[in-house]
Amino acid sequence: MPSMTRRQAYEARQRRRATLIAAGSTAAVLIALIVLIPLTPGWEAVKHSFFNARVFEKTFPGLLNAFVMDVAIFAWCAPLIAILGLLLAVARDIRNPALYPLKLFSIVYTDVFRGLPVILVIYLIGFGIPGLGLPRPWNSPYIWGSLSLILVYAAYVAEILRSGIESIHTSQRAAALSLGLSSSDTMRFVILPQAIRRVVPANMNMFIALQKDVALLSFIGPVEIFRQAGVYKSLMANFTPYVGAALIFLAITVPATRFADHLMNKQAKARS
Amino acid sequence: MDRLELRNVQKSFGQTQILKGIDLTIEPGQMICLIGASGSGKSTLLRCMNLLEPIDDGAILLDGADISEPDLDPQPIRQRIGMVFQSYNLFPHMTAKENAMLAPRRTKGLSRANLDAPVSELFHRFGLGDRMDHYPDQLSGGQQQRVAIIRALAMKPEIMLFDEITSALDPELVGEVLDVLRALREEGMTMVLATHEMGFARELADKVCFLDQGRICEEGSAAEVLDAPQQERTKAFLSRVL
Numbered sequence: 464m465p466s467m468t469r470r471q472a473y474e475a476r477q478r479r480r481a482t483l484i485a486a487g488s489t490a491a492v493l494i495a496l497i498v499l500i501p502l503t504p505g506w507e508a509v510k511h512s513f514f515n516a517r518v519f520e521k522t523f524p525g526l527l528n529a530f531v532m533d534v535a536i537f538a539w540c541a542p543l544i545a546i547l548g549l550l551l552a553v554a555r556d557i558r559n560p561a562l563y564p565l566k567l568f569s570i571v572y573t574d575v576f577r578g579l580p581v582i583l584v585i586y587l588i589g590f591g592i593p594g595l596g597l598p599r600p601w602n603s604p605y606i607w608g609s610l611s612l613i614l615v616y617a618a619y620v621a622e623i624l625r626s627g628i629e630s631i632h633t634s635q636r637a638a639a640l641s642l643g644l645s646s647s648d649t650m651r652f653v654i655l656p657q658a659i660r661r662v663v664p665a666n667m668n669m670f671i672a673l674q675k676d677v678a679l680l681s682f683i684g685p686v687e688i689f690r691q692a693g694v695y696k697s698l699m700a701n702f703t704p705y706v707g708a709a710l711i712f713l714a715i716t717v718p719a720t721r722f723a724d725h726l727m728n729k730q731a732k733a734r735s
Numbered sequence: 736m737d738r739l740e741l742r743n744v745q746k747s748f749g750q751t752q753i754l755k756g757i758d759l760t761i762e763p764g765q766m767i768c769l770i771g772a773s774g775s776g777k778s779t780l781l782r783c784m785n786l787l788e789p790i791d792d793g794a795i796l797l798d799g800a801d802i803s804e805p806d807l808d809p810q811p812i813r814q815r816i817g818m819v820f821q822s823y824n825l826f827p828h829m830t831a832k833e834n835a836m837l838a839p840r841r842t843k844g845l846s847r848a849n850l851d852a853p854v855s856e857l858f859h860r861f862g863l864g865d866r867m868d869h870y871p872d873q874l875s876g877g878q879q880q881r882v883a884i885i886r887a888l889a890m891k892p893e894i895m896l897f898d899e900i901t902s903a904l905d906p907e908l909v910g911e912v913l914d915v916l917r918a919l920r921e922e923g924m925t926m927v928l929a930t931h932e933m934g935f936a937r938e939l940a941d942k943v944c945f946l947d948q949g950r951i952c953e954e955g956s957a958a959e960v961l962d963a964p965q966q967e968r969t970k971a972f973l974s975r976v977l
Contacts, residue, residue, distance in 0.1 A: 635824060637787055637820070639838075641785050641813055641817070641818040641820075642814075642817075642842075642886065642890060643811070644842065645841075648841045652826075
């Protein structure tokens, strides 16, 4: 080994060893699963109703189609959540006593909506408001279901943003004020841009959760992927469509989660 | 240019009284150095002069008008009194030039186009002409501190306050920052420095004030205070730092 120091040679050996052990133990577990699961008494039945290739083939295109609705609901909810969350977070930081009601509203709002299960809000708003007998299109579950998601998620995003605002060191505020900037300009140009950047990874995780929770709207009507899978299940008396739906969700959420983690690691490194 | 006058300025944080009655007059064009151990109240005094901390009692007069009135809007006052901090406090999400342009843009309604020439001129004058479009984390400590001074100067303040601006710097970077202060001194800028650079104080200060436990224990010309201190506490402090 002419180009390697003793230390490097040692570390290379250690790495090879670690890789071998990891590969060996992973293979052992996989083989055990592949061999043992089919030995269970119900395996044939489960395989037929959950992993049915014929059903999968038939329903997958329809599921993909229905998933477009999930993406659409996500797409119009996400920006509204970001805006409402930002307004709530800024309202929370208000120091002007005349605007105290806004601050109070923000505090009560985030407490209430973080304290409720999402599905409960969807039921209350999604069934309650159309119950007022509003004319079309104002009785649409798409509108009220989306509003439920927006209200709940805005509360979480507001809290994340607020933690970002509080993480900006007070010396930044002092520097901005010492230059003669107003406190609203200090917030807008100095504090918020840094705070928002700092909480991008945390907010990405929120939006990944939102993409999954869109499926909850199926309970009040919209035909999105989860409901479509339910329809197929009833038609074909087979659970495979749910597995198909799960795969579609994973195809979106796993890369997104990896990306959020990547951003978070990058940030942690930049700050250390 | 206006004179800044402190009369019996008092300030407490909780139960601890940091400033126990400070009287100090800063005449236009003067450079005043505040020296003293950490915790003696130098930084707090500067922050009070910039209205970042409200004072408890006493008065601060700028051009004869009391700027320490609690219900006074501090914003226009701060625009006239620039401040530079020990830890630079540059805005990390903006380039050096944007850092310098933000306050004049927002408070004086000037556009980037209007500001480009005078701000660039400042950067060139202080040897940072090729660093204007860098972000703070791409600059050395000395460069960052010079940008912070430029940022304060871009507001065209009448008085500049410097809070131990070389204390966080590596020794070899202190010189370039002190050079900026020398240049400002030559232009006749009114300045108040909290500093541990005794050599620098001796070279340029019109007046040196030794703060001890929230009071000005001794004041006078640099030669008087640094070379022939009268008070025991001053002697003790100087023997520790010189």
